[in-house]
Amino acid sequence: MYRMAVLGDKDSIYGYAALGMDVCPVTDDVAAAHKLRELAEGNYAVIYITEALAERIPGEIGRYREQMLPAIIQIPGVYGNTGAGIEGVRKSVEQAVGSDILFGNQ
């Protein structure tokens, strides 16, 4: 059985504990990268990460992009939506098709 975790600044993620997910409040880049690696190599299938934090450790996240597990999913934090999540979907389209033909004009 795998578990789910949420990574981000404390204000954005503390509520997820109520749903039974593991919350890992981090703010520091280095600590975040370290924690993400620890979670990814541990027993976690889904890791939600706030967009604000994900923006600061793109390399670490990119490492797991082509692996089946874990799924690292960006979510908006309490300080607003940066649009990085949507951007990620667009990037997939771009990677697959060569150019963004689906959502380019949205």
Add this chain to the structure above:
Amino acid sequence: MPTVNPTRMELTRLKGKLATASRGHKLLKDKRDELMRQFLELVRVNMSLRQRVEEGLAAANKNFALARSAMSNETVEVSFMASKQDIEVEVQPKNVMSVNIPQFTVKTRTSNESDIYSYGFAFTSSDLDEAVSSLAAVQADMVKLAEVEKACQLMAAEIEKTRRRVNALEHIMIPQYQKDIKYISMKLDENERSTQIRLMKVKDMMLEEAHHYKEKEAQKAAG
């Protein structure tokens, strides 16, 4: 200039390679097309799911910010210290055109919905209840989003790889083989022709040797 040996054996070998490459090219192209079809379907779902989740989370976040502002840090922290609910996911790999995508099935420890409230209601504001319930409402969509988005990422990577292979076969390998095959067959034909000519020449010389046509011709002219 091609660096192949113009021999029959090399020709046979190259022809075999060309046949394999063409077959591989066709198969990979089919794979790419099918992957692309499924990907485009999935990515649309991904986008709408993401928009829905982001809206839901934005609402939940607002509620959480509100709740936090009405309570002290300690109360909030204590509220979530002993969570009653526990969530686990079962992962089932699914093979889509040789891409392994995970499928998540969520298992919660208790099925009772009110178990998401891990605190007594006496010291917390009602905003917190609302926040937690609004978060719980998007939870199912969030898991679905994780599944779909991961599938999209994996398929995008696979499509890119397959596309590169198709292009390499189509524009580099296959033309190269065709060129080499052409070169060898031209060279072999050339050799054949020169052998033929040589044989004809030798035959002429041997006939001359046996019958002395030229001498007789000269005598006739003189006599």
